[in-house]
Amino acid sequence: MQSVTLKVQGMSCNHCVNSIEGAVKQLGANAKVDLSAGTVTVEFNESNITLDSIKEAIEEQGYDVIN
Amino acid sequence: MQSVTLKVQGMSCNHCVNSIEGAVKQLGANAKVDLSAGTVTVEFNESNITLDSIKEAIEEQGYDVIN
Numbered sequence: 719m720q721s722v723t724l725k726v727q728g729m730s731c732n733h734c735v736n737s738i739e740g741a742v743k744q745l746g747a748n749a750k751v752d753l754s755a756g757t758v759t760v761e762f763n764e765s766n767i768t769l770d771s772i773k774e775a776i777e778e779q780g781y782d783v784i785n
Numbered sequence: 786m787q788s789v790t791l792k793v794q795g796m797s798c799n800h801c802v803n804s805i806e807g808a809v810k811q812l813g814a815n816a817k818v819d820l821s822a823g824t825v826t827v828e829f830n831e832s833n834i835t836l837d838s839i840k841e842a843i844e845e846q847g848y849d850v851i852n
Contacts, residue, residue, distance in 0.1 A: 728798075730797035730798045731795075731797045731798055731800065731801060732847075733798065733800030733801065733804065734798060734800060737800065780799075
């Protein structure tokens with residue numbers, strides 16, 4: 719398992735939290751959004767999922783992943 | 786038909802727009818959110834629906850109706 723904290727722009731409310739955490743969960747990974755910090759911490763098994771696919775899933779929800 | 790523009794706090798993104806407009810539509814009224822102005826303009830038939838019930842529906846979604 720790998721844990722990475724991403725800086726994500728555009729998250730403003732609990733709906734945003736749910737849409738991001740839900741999208742990442744659909745990939746089979748876990749995400750925890752910190753709204754006030756503007757971060758998403760993702761935990762994933764790097765033998766099954768790439769970090770890039772997680773970033774894409776977040777961007778598809780309409781947010782900008784900074785790193 | 787009556788049209789009233791309410792000042793509403795806490796609306797931050799398109800998810801908020803959808804949740805408010807959807808909740809008001811469920812009552813049989815129409816709502817149009819202006820995110821940058823922080824307002825919700827509601828149109829309703831005052832013989833069927835009260836303005837108070839619309840305000841309650843918006844507050845139940847987690848927002849504060851100021852007037």
